[in-house]
Amino acid sequence: MASTSTGKIYVLKNSFTAAAKILALINNGGTSLSMIDARNVNPDSLWFLTPTHTPHFYRLHTIANGVKQSLDVINDNGVQSVNLELASTGEYSGQYWRFDDWHTNAAYPYRLSNNFTGPNAHLDVYSDTFAAHLAGGDYTGQHWALVPADTVVVTTS
Secondary structure (H helix, E strand, C coil), X not given: CCCCCCCCCEEEEECCCHHHEEEEECCCCCCCEEEEECCCCCCCCXXXXXXXXXXXXXXXEECCCHHHEEEEECXXXXXXXXXXXXXXXXXXXXXXXXXXXCCCCCCCCEEEEECCCEEEXXXXXXXXXXXXXXXXXXXXXXXXXXXXXXXXXXXXX
């Protein structure tokens, strides 16, 4: 099980977009998530974790919305649920996320899965839109790094 801290603020990067993009709430009145330019660090792209009652699972929140909203899986009622949103925080298994060690890439050591869809559906992004979703397999968009916000370096290149 990966080591995470509920006392830190993070940006989330994946190996598909590398240092160029970070995961953020797309704050156009909606609740969807996508990768944005890493130079645009803002409260919608700063994340923190809170513990759940299930060992090794956490809720993910943005600084912009605080603990009132958590990263959640949209329940598509029997259809394979792959879509994500920020939703009102509650005791929902789609809001329980775990950070598993994934030793295939030291720079992006985590695989994120949730309690609703299970350990074989991982946080990923689409290659064309960079929108966040869940997918099985082992793709570069599923390898994540939690970078403490106090160590984020913004570059112009």
